[in-house]
Amino acid sequence: MTAERLLVTLCTYNERENLPPLIEEIWRVAPQADLLVIDDNSPDGTGQVADEWAARDSRLHVLHRPGKLGLGTATLAGFRYAVANDYTWLMNLDADFSHHPRYIPALLECMRSVDVAIGSRYVAGGGVLGWGLRRKLMSRGVNAYARLFLRLSTHDNSGAFRCFRVDRLRQLDLDGFISRGYAIQEEILYRCRKIGCTFAETPIIFDDRRYGQSKINLYEMLAALVIIPRLGLLGR
Numbered sequence: 001m002t003a004e005r006l007l008v009t010l011c012t013y014n015e016r017e018n019l020p021p022l023i024e025e026i027w028r029v030a031p032q033a034d035l036l037v038i039d040d041n042s043p044d045g046t047g048q049v050a051d052e053w054a055a056r057d058s059r060l061h062v063l064h065r066p067g068k069l070g071l072g073t074a075t076l077a078g079f080r081y082a083v084a085n086d087y088t089w090l091m092n093l094d095a096d097f098s099h100h101p102r103y104i105p106a107l108l109e110c111m112r113s114v115d116v117a118i119g120s121r122y123v124a125g126g127g128v129l130g131w132g133l134r135r136k137l138m139s140r141g142v143n144a145y146a147r148l149f150l151r152l153s154t155h156d157n158s159g160a161f162r163c164f165r166v167d168r169l170r171q172l173d174l175d176g177f178i179s180r181g182y183a184i185q186e187e188i189l190y191r192c193r194k195i196g197c198t199f200a201e202t203p204i205i206f207d208d209r210r211y212g213q214s215k216i217n218l219y220e221m222l223a224a225l226v227i228i229p230r231l232g233l234l235g236r
């Protein structure tokens with residue numbers, strides 16, 4: 001039997017200050033994990049910071065993309081890497097400390113019994129710190145919308161803190177995804193449900209980013225509002 005291997009993916013765009021302490025914290029709780037940083041030629045030099053680290057620790061790998069190609073395609077690049085390199089599990093975290101590594105053990109525990117584990121703000125014990133009412137309503141709204149159009153039974157469908165059984169990712173048509181940006185989160189769950197994956201949600205407290213600026217914008221929000229019903233209709 002081959003050993004079980006965990007890959008943690010971090011999509012980065014201008015996360016230079018967050019990345020080093022985040023990597024340290026991940027390895028503090030999961031020293032066995034390999035890390036893949038997927039950087040879109042961040043102007044602040046995040047990619048170089050990652051390269052320097054990779055040069056001194058073979059557990060860290062860096063994928064450089066030529067420019068800001070979107071969170072969706074970055075996430076799928078991580079999936080492809082995990083499939084090509086035969087990992088057992090892929091776990092993804094935002095690289096801004098909104099997803100604290102202290103929850104990694106709970107997510108891994110879920111993987112004993114399901115195909116997809118979600119670090120969830122919207123189950124008992126979960127929550128959000130540091131957001132205003134507008135941001136809270138937007139997030140709740142997009143989740144209700146996804147549950148309605150995509151018939152998802154999970155509660156946090158827009159967050160990226162998740163763990164997947166890589167054998168299940170292998171079964172997805174990664175070239176068939178239509179989202180390029182943030183709507184990828186809902187599309188992934190939808191496609192996982194279509195192939196019969198099982199799900200668990202474990203509570204997380206989502207904290208506002210530690211350093212730097214948000215990359216989410218009105219365009220991303222509007223794109224999600226169009227893509228989610230489109231997916232639902234295509235799937236009929």
Ligand SMILES: Nc1nc2c(ncn2[C@@H]2O[C@H](COP(=O)(O)OP(=O)(O)OP(=O)(O)O)[C@@H](O)[C@H]2O)c(=O)[nH]1
Nearest residue numbers: 011012013038040070071074094095209214215216
């Ligand atoms: N490689 C890559 N990473 C991205 C891109 N857009 C966002 N990211 C990363 O994806 C993660 C989530 O992006 P955020 O800007 O934090 O989005 P958010 O969490 O919805 O917004 P905040 O509440 O402001 O943090 C972060 O680690 C970003 O650096 C992109 O186009 N390419």
Ligand SMILES: [Mg+2]
Nearest residue numbers: 094096098209
């Ligand atoms: Mg964030």
